[in-house]
Amino acid sequence: MAFIQTDTFTLRGYECDASGRMSLPALMNLMQESANRNAIDYGIGIADLGQKGFGWMLMRFCLRMHQYPRYGDTIQLMTYPTTVEKYFIHRDFRVLAEDGTLLADAGSIWLVFSIEKRSMVPLPDFIRQLSPPTNVDPLPTLPLKPDFQIVPFIPSETRPVEVGWLSIDQNQHVNNVAYVQWLIESINTDTLQTREIAEIDLVYRTESHWHDWLDVQTATETADMLLHRIVQTESGKEVILARSQWREN
Amino acid sequence: MAFIQTDTFTLRGYECDASGRMSLPALMNLMQESANRNAIDYGIGIADLGQKGFGWMLMRFCLRMHQYPRYGDTIQLMTYPTTVEKYFIHRDFRVLAEDGTLLADAGSIWLVFSIEKRSMVPLPDFIRQLSPPTNVDPLPTLPLKPDFQIVPFIPSETRPVEVGWLSIDQNQHVNNVAYVQWLIESINTDTLQTREIAEIDLVYRTESHWHDWLDVQTATETADMLLHRIVQTESGKEVILARSQWREN
Numbered sequence: 001m002a003f004i005q006t007d008t009f010t011l012r013g014y015e016c017d018a019s020g021r022m023s024l025p026a027l028m029n030l031m032q033e034s035a036n037r038n039a040i041d042y043g044i045g046i047a048d049l050g051q052k053g054f055g056w057m058l059m060r061f062c063l064r065m066h067q068y069p070r071y072g073d074t075i076q077l078m079t080y081p082t083t084v085e086k087y088f089i090h091r092d093f094r095v096l097a098e099d100g101t102l103l104a105d106a107g108s109i110w111l112v113f114s115i116e117k118r119s120m121v122p123l124p125d126f127i128r129q130l131s132p133p134t135n136v137d138p139l140p141t142l143p144l145k146p147d148f149q150i151v152p153f154i155p156s157e158t159r160p161v162e163v164g165w166l167s168i169d170q171n172q173h174v175n176n177v178a179y180v181q182w183l184i185e186s187i188n189t190d191t192l193q194t195r196e197i198a199e200i201d202l203v204y205r206t207e208s209h210w211h212d213w214l215d216v217q218t219a220t221e222t223a224d225m226l227l228h229r230i231v232q233t234e235s236g237k238e239v240i241l242a243r244s245q246w247r248e249n
Numbered sequence: 250m251a252f253i254q255t256d257t258f259t260l261r262g263y264e265c266d267a268s269g270r271m272s273l274p275a276l277m278n279l280m281q282e283s284a285n286r287n288a289i290d291y292g293i294g295i296a297d298l299g300q301k302g303f304g305w306m307l308m309r310f311c312l313r314m315h316q317y318p319r320y321g322d323t324i325q326l327m328t329y330p331t332t333v334e335k336y337f338i339h340r341d342f343r344v345l346a347e348d349g350t351l352l353a354d355a356g357s358i359w360l361v362f363s364i365e366k367r368s369m370v371p372l373p374d375f376i377r378q379l380s381p382p383t384n385v386d387p388l389p390t391l392p393l394k395p396d397f398q399i400v401p402f403i404p405s406e407t408r409p410v411e412v413g414w415l416s417i418d419q420n421q422h423v424n425n426v427a428y429v430q431w432l433i434e435s436i437n438t439d440t441l442q443t444r445e446i447a448e449i450d451l452v453y454r455t456e457s458h459w460h461d462w463l464d465v466q467t468a469t470e471t472a473d474m475l476l477h478r479i480v481q482t483e484s485g486k487e488v489i490l491a492r493s494q495w496r497e498n
Contacts, residue, residue: 012279013281013285013418017417018414018421020419033263165433169262170265177263185413185415187414
């Protein structure tokens with residue numbers, strides 16, 4: 001059976017930033033919540049996988065903001081799986097205003113890891129067999145390895161961050177949204193005050209843990225495009241790579 | 250007319266910490282949201298005050314956690330003003346489980362500042378005249394200056410924090426909950442993993458702003474009691490003082 005998750009959220013004050021627009025971390029938190037609920041309907045929730053010795057890992061996430069909702073606005077958030085492959089499951093998100101205007105959409109790619117081996121495994125049969133809904137129009141498939149992953153990265157700014165208690169989830173990993181908070185907080189003052197993110201494309205490379213020290217790096221690619229990288233300070237291992245696209249607000 | 254605000258919230262995944270319990274910052278965010286809604290009903294919302302050249306400032310907040318809700322639990326949050334004085338308005342919060350169990354309660358004291366003068370003013374008449382509900386049982390009145398404000402404070406740990414974009418609100422001040430996040434993240438690993446906060450009592454002393462550097466200090470008062478202080482790094486000015494009380498979890 002196929003399930004489309006549809007949740008309605010009315011924006012709370014703390015979900016908006018200093019400019020009054022919904023913050024991307026707040027939106028990503030809601031997307032994560034709706035995805036969890038959808039996965040539970042499919043019998044592939046965090047607890048279902050945990051019982052079998054598996055866990056979900058987000059690998060790719062690309063969010064496009066067409067129009068930012070504001071405090072008090074009611075949004076409808078829809079999410080559903082679109083494609084199931086040997087190693088990857090693709091999931092789309094759409095965010096609509098009350099009048100049906102498309103505010104945002106996002107594509108994502110998830111993989112499954114074995115808790116015991118701490119490594120990626122082919123999707124177990126109970127996941128591979130699921131039926132994505134057929135009455136939806138999937139977003140273009142995200143490339144596993146986007147082009148910004150291979151361009152040279154020369155950081156113009158590096159900020160150290162220590163992973164705190166409130167950034168880790170029940171798996172004892174840093175949650176996916178915390179990285180986006182750090183990456184946004186490393187962007188320069190003028191950009192944050194006068195511009196807004198039109199698109200953010202993320203590649204999750206490796207996990208990190210409580211008390212890890214991370215370097216949050218930013219580089220300018222073009223006038224409207226920033227590159228971001230978070231690396232483990234000690235090992236230099238890449239944790240996340242991202243490209244953000246900006247427009248006047 | 251008197252108003253009691255009652256909101257029902259079902260806990261989302263990101264509102265719980267690594268131990269699976271609701272995080273205090275998440276609960277305080279919801280309390281703030283319900284207080285805003287209640288203030289709007291009374292005609293004393295942030296926008297109502299802003300139009301008249303005033304703003305709200307939280308001065309005291311004391312939260313007692315009787316039992317922590319967990320992911321998926323539905324809680325009922327009630328808030329209402331209890332007393333209106335020349336300079337201060339008192340507001341209580343109660344959090345109930347679905348079966349009516351009292352999970353948490355909190356008392357708070359708020360003052361009004363003049364945006365132009367950047368200083369405290371007596372409550373304007375349109376606030377002083379409001380009618381708190383009479384059919385509630387107010388919590389004991391919070392002391393304006395609790396005893397831990399006058400004991401010597403010798404920090405055993407100091408952590409620097411820079412105020413980031415996502416910690417400021419639409420008034421361009423650090424939001425009240427961000428301080429509690431920093432204070433929790435400064436607590437030692439063992440305490441965070443094996444214990445839980447039974448009570449946290451906060452004194453807000455002065456505001457801080459985007460890009461300010463703050464020192465987050467912790468001191469041990471007794472085996473079950475920590476003292477916290479956040480000061481502006483440059484001026485040494487006190488931003489917040491707090492005492493937290495802990496129990497085994």
